Amino acid sequence: MSAAVAPTPTYRRALLAPRRISAGLQHAYIWLWLVLFALPFVTTTLHSLRAPEGGLTLESYRYVFGSFKENLLLSVEVTVATIVLNLFIAIPAAYAIVRHPIPGKRFILSTLNLALYTPGAVMGISLAITYAFLFDIPRTFVGLLGAYVVGTYPLMLVPIIVALRDLPRVYEEAARTLGANRLTTFFRVELPLLGPGISAGILLTFVIVFNEFLVTLFIAGPNTTTAALRVYNLTRTGFLPSTAALAATMQFVSFIIVLVFFKTFGSRYLKGTYLI
Amino acid sequence: MARVRLVEVTKRYGQTVAVDRVSADIAEGEFVTLLGPSGCGKTTTLRMVAGLVEPTEGVILFDDQVVNAIPTHKRNVGLAFQSHALFPHLTVAKNIAFGLSVKRRPKAEIEQRVNELLAMIELEGYGDRMPAQLSGGQQQRVALARMLATDPRVLLFDEPLSALDRNLRDTLKYSILALQRRTKKTAIYVTHDQSEAFAISDRIFVMNKGRVEQAGTQLDIYLRPATEFVANFVGDNNALRGTVVEVHEDSNHRRATIRCGSLTVQAHAPGSIAPGDRVLAFVRPENIEVLQDGASADEPGLIEGAVEQVVFEGPAVRLLVDADGTPLKVTVSGVQRLTLLDAQRKRLRLRLREVSVVRDEAA
Amino acid sequence: MAHPTVTLSTREAVAPSRASLWKRWKGALIGPGLILPAAIVTILFSVIPLIYLVIVSFTEESSFFFNNPVYTTANYSTVFDRYLPHIQTTIRLALLASLVNLVFGYPFAYILVRRVRYRELVRTLMVFPLFGPLYLAFGIRYVLLPNGPLAPVLDFLGINATTLLISEPMTVFGMAMFTFPFMVMNVGTALSNVDPLLEEAAQTLGAKPWQIFTRVLFPLSRSGILAGFLMCFGWNLGVFVVPILLGGTAQQRVLSITLHQKGLSQFDYGLASAMGIVLMALAFGVTWLSLRFSRGALGA
Numbered sequence: 001m002s003a004a005v006a007p008t009p010t011y012r013r014a015l016l017a018p019r020r021i022s023a024g025l026q027h028a029y030i031w032l033w034l035v036l037f038a039l040p041f042v043t044t045t046l047h048s049l050r051a052p053e054g055g056l057t058l059e060s061y062r063y064v065f066g067s068f069k070e071n072l073l074l075s076v077e078v079t080v081a082t083i084v085l086n087l088f089i090a091i092p093a094a095y096a097i098v099r100h101p102i103p104g105k106r107f108i109l110s111t112l113n114l115a116l117y118t119p120g121a122v123m124g125i126s127l128a129i130t131y132a133f134l135f136d137i138p139r140t141f142v143g144l145l146g147a148y149v150v151g152t153y154p155l156m157l158v159p160i161i162v163a164l165r166d167l168p169r170v171y172e173e174a175a176r177t178l179g180a181n182r183l184t185t186f187f188r189v190e191l192p193l194l195g196p197g198i199s200a201g202i203l204l205t206f207v208i209v210f211n212e213f214l215v216t217l218f219i220a221g222p223n224t225t226t227a228a229l230r231v232y233n234l235t236r237t238g239f240l241p242s243t244a245a246l247a248a249t250m251q252f253v254s255f256i257i258v259l260v261f262f263k264t265f266g267s268r269y270l271k272g273t274y275l276i
Numbered sequence: 277m278a279r280v281r282l283v284e285v286t287k288r289y290g291q292t293v294a295v296d297r298v299s300a301d302i303a304e305g306e307f308v309t310l311l312g313p314s315g316c317g318k319t320t321t322l323r324m325v326a327g328l329v330e331p332t333e334g335v336i337l338f339d340d341q342v343v344n345a346i347p348t349h350k351r352n353v354g355l356a357f358q359s360h361a362l363f364p365h366l367t368v369a370k371n372i373a374f375g376l377s378v379k380r381r382p383k384a385e386i387e388q389r390v391n392e393l394l395a396m397i398e399l400e401g402y403g404d405r406m407p408a409q410l411s412g413g414q415q416q417r418v419a420l421a422r423m424l425a426t427d428p429r430v431l432l433f434d435e436p437l438s439a440l441d442r443n444l445r446d447t448l449k450y451s452i453l454a455l456q457r458r459t460k461k462t463a464i465y466v467t468h469d470q471s472e473a474f475a476i477s478d479r480i481f482v483m484n485k486g487r488v489e490q491a492g493t494q495l496d497i498y499l500r501p502a503t504e505f506v507a508n509f510v511g512d513n514n515a516l517r518g519t520v521v522e523v524h525e526d527s528n529h530r531r532a533t534i535r536c537g538s539l540t541v542q543a544h545a546p547g548s549i550a551p552g553d554r555v556l557a558f559v560r561p562e563n564i565e566v567l568q569d570g571a572s573a574d575e576p577g578l579i580e581g582a583v584e585q586v587v588f589e590g591p592a593v594r595l596l597v598d599a600d601g602t603p604l605k606v607t608v609s610g611v612q613r614l615t616l617l618d619a620q621r622k623r624l625r626l627r628l629r630e631v632s633v634v635r636d637e638a639a
Numbered sequence: 640m641a642h643p644t645v646t647l648s649t650r651e652a653v654a655p656s657r658a659s660l661w662k663r664w665k666g667a668l669i670g671p672g673l674i675l676p677a678a679i680v681t682i683l684f685s686v687i688p689l690i691y692l693v694i695v696s697f698t699e700e701s702s703f704f705f706n707n708p709v710y711t712t713a714n715y716s717t718v719f720d721r722y723l724p725h726i727q728t729t730i731r732l733a734l735l736a737s738l739v740n741l742v743f744g745y746p747f748a749y750i751l752v753r754r755v756r757y758r759e760l761v762r763t764l765m766v767f768p769l770f771g772p773l774y775l776a777f778g779i780r781y782v783l784l785p786n787g788p789l790a791p792v793l794d795f796l797g798i799n800a801t802t803l804l805i806s807e808p809m810t811v812f813g814m815a816m817f818t819f820p821f822m823v824m825n826v827g828t829a830l831s832n833v834d835p836l837l838e839e840a841a842q843t844l845g846a847k848p849w850q851i852f853t854r855v856l857f858p859l860s861r862s863g864i865l866a867g868f869l870m871c872f873g874w875n876l877g878v879f880v881v882p883i884l885l886g887g888t889a890q891q892r893v894l895s896i897t898l899h900q901k902g903l904s905q906f907d908y909g910l911a912s913a914m915g916i917v918l919m920a921l922a923f924g925v926t927w928l929s930l931r932f933s934r935g936a937l938g939a
Contacts, residue, residue, distance in 0.1 A: 009283060009335045009337060009342055010335060011334075011335045011342050011344045011345070013330070013332075013344070015344070017345065019330055019347075020345070023754070026750045026754055027750075027754070028754055029746065029747065029750060029757070030747065030750055030751065030761065033743075033747055033819070034760075034761060034764045036816065037764045037765055037767045037768060037816075038764055038767060039776060039778065039779075039782065040767070040774060040775050040777070040778020040779055040781075040782070040816075041767055043778055043781050043782045043787070043788055044774065044777060044778045044781060046788065047781050047787075076748065079889035087676045088676060088679060089676045090677070092673035092674070092676065092677075093673060093674045093676070093677040095673055096669070096670045096671070096672075097674070100669055100670030100673065101670060102670040102671060102674065108674065108678075110909065110930075111681060111686075112677055112678070112681055114681060114685045114686065114689075115681070115684070115685040117873070117922060117923060117926040118919060118922065119876060119877030119895065119918055119919065120686070120687070120877050120879065120895070121877060121879055121894070121896075121898055121899060121915065121918065121923050122692070122877070122915040122916075122918050122919045122922070123685075123688075123893035123898075124899070124900075125808055125898055125899070125902050125903075125912065125915045126688035126689055126691060126692040126884065126912075126915060127684065127688050127912050128902065128903065129688070129691055129692065129695055129902075129908060129912070130687060130688040130691050132704075133703075133704050134687070134691065145678070146398075146683065146684045147684060149684070150680050150681060150684035152684075152687050153677065153680065157677075180746070182845075187714070201836050206801065207766075207770065210770070211770050211771045211774070213771070213773055214877075214879050214895075216735075218899070218903065228771070231773060231777070232773055232880065234886045235773075235777055235780075235884060236883075239780070239781060239784065243777075244777075244781065247773075247774050247777055247778075250770070250774070251767070251774050252771055254766075254770050255766065255767070255770075258763070258886070259763065262759070262762070262763060267759070267762055326839075326843055327842075328843075329838050329843065347842075347844050348839075348842040348843055349843075349844075349845045349846055349847055350845070351843075352845065354843065355839070355840070355843040357836050357839075357840060359834070359836060361834065361836040361837055361839070361840040362840075363837060363841075363855060363859075364837075364859070365839070365858045365859055374841065374844050374846070375844035375846075376856070378841075378844065378845050378846040378847070378850045378854065379845050422840075422844070423843070423844070425844075426845060428843060434841075580726055620922050
């Protein structure tokens with residue numbers, strides 16, 4: 001340091017320096033959107049808790065487990081059935097796509113994804129017509145199942161393919177040299193290692209099928225009204241706390257399942273899929 | 277073209293202190309290197325000078341102007357990055373022109389300047405290439421040209437050569453020095469590579485844990501390390517723990533006699549050292565002289581030891597000598613090394629030269 | 640499969656035995672065999688219905704389902720004549736919503752990638768819109784109802800909640816909320832591939848913040864912007880419930896709603912199918928473009 005000819009210069013950081021203001025605004029912007037994301041759910045929940053004469057009550061939730069119980073049960077049943085069928089379809093398909101040479105692989109892949117890119121209403125009208133006049137399964141459980149499976153198994157395919165590609169072949173090769181045949185190798189070595197990818201596929205299928213109402217609107221009947229469709233139907237007649245209760249329950253269940261998945265596996269296996 | 281001053285500059289991230297009260301006065305046209313291990317705060321210091329990081333405390337001045345509140349884009353500094361950081365979507369010419377173009381200079385001026393700089397880095401005719409089509413060395417040269425285009429007040433280098441291979445590093449470091457000498461701009465260069473720092477600096481600031489351990493010329497740093505850290509970080513060293521027995525002062529030297537176990541060594545003593553102090557004495561392996569047979573036996577300060585290991589490294593021979601229980605690393609080069617190849621288990625007499633002393637902080 | 644494998648014994652190499660031939664065939668069949676369930680499901684529930692839709696779209700009203708179908712192109716002329724405004728509304732709403740996504744989603748993605756450490760929290764809360772536009776629209780509608788939670792605030796500001804609720808801006812906002820995560824995802828991926836050093840380099844070279852955007856960030860994230868925009872646009876083309884809950888009659892003139900009315904209330908299957916084909920053509924066109932610009936997860 002040179003001799004103290006001039007007094008030591010000082011500088012005090014301004015509390016409202018542009019850099020700090022800008023950083024604050026940026027975080028505020030993120031939080032604004034976070035509030036917006038959660039707001040519909042929060043207000044729906046609040047609405048569902050509202051008592052007619054003011055104050056809070058759980059009264060509306062009696063409907064959820066009362067007259068809406070059948071819809072909820074149907075939703076759970078059809079969702080579980082779709083997940084099971086998706087597994088049987090997507091795991092072999094993913095395995096074939098990653099591990100086997102198939103001529104025209106790209107064309108096949110985009111055809112398999114056909115339903116994914118079809119707008120809900122188009123899928124709905126086409127299935128409504130086909131079910132009614134060709135397959136003769138209008139307004140049936142099987143019809144719902146077919147629509148959900150074709151619409152969601154491509155989503156299950158993606159995380160499984162990603163997981164399978166990440167899986168080093170050495171495990172398979174090690175098992176084979178140890179005397180396991182292909183099938184044993186797959187069930188005892190590869191399938192367990194694909195766990196997170198498969199779970200991600202299950203999560204995606206669940207979130208979509210459980211909350212799907214648009215295709216359902218075209219192909220469901222009075223006996224096959226899912227909970228999500230029931231919410232839609234009820235919103236057409238008014239804004240009762242009981243409707244809010246059902247909608248809040250659906251979202252709550254979905255959110256808890258997503259949360260459990262994130263805590264268990266993280267979001268890695270969901271990269272490039274519907275959920276981030 | 278500015279004098280750069282840092283006054284007690286500190287950067288804290290929450291509880292951790294990245295840079296701790298660093299002060300420096302860098303003269304106009306001086307080439308200063310911040311040398312230190314990764315995480316020592318050297319890059320953060322540089323980024324504060326560039327304005328990319330805001331100091332928590334302290335003042336940074338360019339000439340007499342406090343620049344703390346001036347955003348980076350108004351500071352007019354040139355910064356070379358570890359990776360060349362060329363814009364991948366722009367051609368070489370447009371990369372070089374970037375700084376002038378955002379300042380909305382006339383087209384003709386920009387074109388002339390770009391051609392001038394392309395000639396300077398010997399890449400005429402490469403203006404229309406994309407950065408990805410160039411070799412690593414060419415890319416770094418373009419980055420240098422880009423940073424010079426706007427005629428910055430200060431040149432800042434953040435380990436610009438660390439991503440390149442060794443041969444390229446050696447040539448480019450001299451290009452950087454030549455560039456700085458030609459433009460006479462103040463330069464601050466960050467590196468963890470001491471050979472780089474020694475090759476190009478006017479002054480070296482050795483940093484550790486956010487602090488400047490020592491600032492000085494190559495000779496100061498190498499032969500008179502001010503702290504234990506500097507002695508160990510820069511080059512190889514033998515460390516001997518001991519006590520000052522006596523301090524002898526004449527007109528221009530201050531010498532200390534230090535007792536390290538059974539050894540007694542003579543060392544250059546800084547003013548702060550007094551008899552009775554616990555100290556660390558440092559002697560470089562190449563500053564230990566192996567005496568030929570018949571050299572005067574009664575010279576004070578000579579040490580005897582048994583050779584435990586001989587490693588022939590080509591240009592030098594490295595010996596590990598046990599001097600009465602104190603292990604000493606000795607490096608011998610020149611033709612003398614060839615006489616020591618079969619020195620295993622022999623006893624040698626050694627003369628310790630240029631021994632430096634620092635206070636033993638652990639004691 | 641033409642190359643004989645090294646492990647073949649000499650006898651087999653001379654004349655391939657039945658067993659080895661079967662082995663080769665088996666190898667070639669495993670791949671397609673594994674994909675067969677997927678193919679069957681897709682053909683039954685996607686390919687056949689879409690082919691059926693095309694055929695029905697060329698028949699008069701519901702004549703296809705009676706003994707003698709009347710083939711005609713009248714449905715398409717009706718769609719492009721009488722229902723042209725519906726196509727326009729569909730495209731306009733989708734375009735506006737995607738623009739809103741871009742304008743608000745780009746800064747969101749940038750801040751998220753560059754500044755935010757609590758990314759897991761953001762990712763977790765961002766799944767709410769993905770549960771579907773139905774709950775979103777329902778929630779927003781409730782927020783703005785005359786007796787809803789925002790009513791005191793709106794009253795204080797002198798804003799009539801009903802005009803706010805049943806309006807085009809609110810419809811567009813509702814649609815945009817649903818597709819916001821898609822924009823953030825695409826732009827965020829593109830931005831995280833842009834080295835932050837490039838921004839700092841631009842800064843040291845004297846670029847002002849907006850110049851860093853126009854000259855560095857925008858050109859380097861263009862593919863992500865395009866992919867995100869097209870993805871949002873594609874999803875929003877199929878909009879159905881949002882205009883019903885948040886829009887007025889003007890916003891409800893979109894293809895999905897109209898084809899539902901024509902098909903399921905008025906049983907004009909021919910016209911509904913033609914609308915479906917037009918909507919699908921739009922959606923496929925957009926998807927095709929977006930797949931060209933995005934590097935999908937499959938990297939195919």
